[in-house]
Each structure stands twice: as C-alpha cells, then as structure tokens.
C-alpha cells in the first residue's frame with residue numbers, strides 16, 4: 001500500500017512560529033523538521049500532495065529526502081509550556097495560548113537541535129490547482145479531522161479522486177509508476193533499495209562522520225560498513241538517510257544482537273555471550289563515539305527490543 005502525504009504548504013503566509021512547509025518552490029521541494037508529527041515516517045517513493053488549506057497545489061512522488069541537523073528556537077506558552085501560541089494582530093499583550101488561554105507579551109524560548117528534512121519531488125510534479133478543494137482533501141485523509149501539517153492518506157483514494165477531477169490519466173499514471181511499490185513490484189521494496197543504495201549510503205556516512213566506527217572509534221574506511229538501523233523497526237518504514245558506520249566485525253555482532261545500545265545513557269551494551277572475549281567485553285558500558293540523532297534513538301531502541309529478551 002502506497003502512502004500519500006497531504007502536507008500543508010503555507011509559504012510566506014504562515015501565521016505562527018512554526019515552519020509549515022516553507023520552501024521557495026513547492027513543485028520541487030518541501031521542508032519540515034523533527035518537531036512535526038510524522039516527520040520520520042515520510043519515505044522515498046511515497047506520494048506527496050501539497051495544499052494550502054483552501055485547495056490542492058499539486059501532487060508528486062518523493063525522489064529523495066535530504067536531512068541535516070539545525071538549531072531551532074522553539075516558542076511556547078510561559079504558563080503551560082505548550083507550543084500552540086498565536087500572535088495577535090492588534091490586541092496587547094501580543095500572544096495568546098491556544099491551550100490554556102494565557103495572555104502574555106513574550107513567549108518562552110528554547111533552543112533545540114532538530115533534524116531537518118527536505119524532499120526532492122520535481123520529476124513527476126502534477127499541478128493540481130483547481131482540482132480538489134480543502135474539504136475534499138480533508139475527507140481523503142486517514143483522519144479527516146486531523147490538524148497535523150503532515151497527514152497520511154491512502155494513495156489509492158487520492159488517485160481515484162485526481163482521476164475523477166482531472167481526467168489527466170497520463171500524469172496520474174506517471175505518478176503511480178514512480179511510487180515505491182510500483183518500482184519494486186511488491187512489499188520487498190525496502191530490501192531491494194537498501195542493496196541498490198548501499199555504496200552511496202556508505203559514502204554519505206563517511207562524508208558526515210569521517211573514518212570512525214560509531215561504537216569503537218577511528219577505523220580505516222576499508223573496514224567500515226554502513227549499518228541501516230531502520231531495518232529493525234517493525235513498521236518497515238524506509239529512510240534514505242540515517243544510519244551508522246560500524247567496523248565490519250562490530251556490524252556483524254550488532255546485527256546478531258550480541259551488541260546493542262542503551263540509548264538512555266548512550267553507552268554500548270555487550271551481551272554475556274561476548275564476555276569471554278576480552279576485547280569485546282571491555283566495550284561494555286563505553287560511551288558511543290558519535291552524536292546520536294533522533295532517528296538513531298528510535299531505531300536503536302527498536303534493535304534492542306527485537307534482539308534482547310525482555311528482562
């Protein structure tokens with residue numbers, strides 16, 4: 001089943017401190033970050049449908065997702081701490097909390113490191129202006145009453161609605177042909193893609209981290225492999241970017257569950273099966289050699305759950 005994402009692209013008309021899809025060219029890119037719900041679920045090969053609350057802007061298939069880290073200032077209500085705050089046009093104090101109703105002149109500020117995402121989706125772009133209204137789009141979503149800026153929907157339903165509204169069968173067919181299920185001919189798609197993209201993925205990790213094994217430290221590139229952590233997540237969600245460089249033996253032992261990561265303390269956990277081997281035994285409890293990103297934590301926790309018996 002191909003997922004379609006209805007994403008809100010308000011551009012410069014956005015009214016609050018969020019960054020709902022602000023991007024210069026909606027027909028090619030869409031930007032979000034890890035403060036947005038569903039941020040890590042969007043995947044290459046998913047359909048992306050941009051709207052501005054009034055109507056559809058256009059539809060395409062995600063070709064790539066670029067990720068990076070950034071510092072972001074988050075604003076919240078000084079009374080209840082929720083981010084649901086609105087700047088008022090004329091009245092003073094200038095801010096009102098949508099959750100608790102508190103009025104205040106200056107929001108609370110906090111700086112946080114977030115993961116930023118930018119989709120590349122220009123190739124199959126189909127201009128959708130005038131095809132579907134905001135209420136028609138809402139009704140197509142899995143949760144029609146959702147207020148999220150990224151809402152999941154079923155591509156099959158959106159496809160039918162697009163065909164009914166436009167009659168542009170060739171364009172819709174182009175989009176359908178580029179989705180991840182269509183490319184791989186079934187649900188084994190993530191395995192296929194991982195193999196195809198392995199070399200590029202490893203290069204990307206080497207660029208990002210240098211010659212360093214995330215668990216043991218400096219290691220020549222020839223002995224480093226790219227570990228795709230997301231394969232441990234039961235959902236099968238796919239990510240092009242995100243993973244860790246691991247030394248070949250460490251990678252193997254990690255895959256088998258003889259090593260895991262305690263994400264709470266960011267330390268290595270070496271299973272008793274390896275304790276007779278002094279080199280591996282002394283890794284137990286050691287801190288990781290790289291900074292973890294939010295996705296890493298999710299995937300490392302999934303790895304732990306799938307490999308370690310409950311204690």
Ligand SMILES: [Zn+2]
Pocket residue numbers: 077078079080081082097098099100101102
């Ligand atoms: Zn509040």
